[in-house]
């Protein structure tokens with residue numbers, strides 16, 4: 372029962388790496404970013420942006436090497452036969468390539484984005500109706516990226532990752548099962564103690580960048 | 590337009606993210622998120638957790654040719670997936686359920702109309718059209734019922750529900766929703782059928798209502 376879990380402690384701020392410092396300092400000074408101050412995004416973000424913006428096949432190969440073996444284990448765990456698992460891995464990775472234009476690092480992480488593609492794909496295989504998904508928000512890729520938002524998003528995720536790592540193994544197991552779709556319901560609730568509030572606020576900021584698209588949605 | 594004030598409870602959202610909801614319920618949740626930045630952010634937060642689980646997953650060996658097969662397909666032409674956009678008051682997921690066509694309304698009397706979008710063993714989904722000032726007819730939901738307002742508004746003992754608002758009701762809620770004056774109220778409503786009542790409802794309600 373997750374509602375017996377103690378709430379997680381507030382994670383400590385891991386601090387900024389030097390490259391991030393220079394970016395933030397640059398932004399605070401009101402200077403534009405120059406080449407030397409390319410922000411230090413994490414590897415997955417860099418690969419994903421290279422795929423999205425440059426259709427970079429070697430970056431895609433790196434994404435494949437990282438995610439494909441994990442995806443295979445992940446979908447087998449959540450009830451797919453080993454035979455079908457590679458078919459799903461293939462579909463998911465091809466979707467990553469084909470739909471890369473929808474990836475928005477201001478509000479998402481590569482792994483989160485791929486997770487959602489994989490769950491959709493798996494569920495579609497079990498259902499006669501396609502899994503209903505929210506309307507996609509159109510990204511305007513000509514908009515200037517906001518490195519400080521992207522880095523802040525990565526930091527929030529880093530803190531959540533640390534918090535998860537501090538959970539007792541059985542608690543982490545329950546959360547894993549929940550997000551794999553192994554549990555049917557009762558344990559997934561706000562009572563997991565997962566500190567999602569700050570991440571949600573950060574994602575909201577990312578969504579507000581798209582406000583021009585969100586207008587008229589109400 | 591007033592802001593959305595009734596959102597998807599987080600337990601329901603977490604189950605949507607994990608893929609645990611019957612079709613009709615997940616369609617209502619997807620339609621609400623299409624209208625609601627707040628719930629979209631919360632859903633994407635759940636995806637972050639799912640993504641971290643993926644990063645932490647063990648690794649399974651791949652067939653030797655899988656990577657090359659995938660790389661070889663990057664340039665393949667793919668038939669574009671049918672993609673339904675919002676049309677008028679109907680968000681994309683509702684247009685998908687309507688297969689892009691306008692609703693086929695059937696009269697229920699007193700000016701009330703319905704259009705059934707799906708009905709299967711574990712859930713049913715329909716659009717309801719309720720003229721201003723009219724009460725929703727006895728719609729006897731045995732289990733969980735989700736109602737999303739798409740046009741106009743309705744009120745019941747628990748409050749007022751305008752465009753984008755989601756009402757979550759269980760069989761214990763005695764309510765008589767009545768369409769407010771103004772535009773006719775059009776809602777998207779999902780219920781679970783009696784067949785699945787025993788299995789799905791207690792699970793869905795436990796975290797929501799602390800049974």
Ligand SMILES: [Zn+2]
Nearest residue numbers: 596597625628
């Ligand atoms: Zn909402």
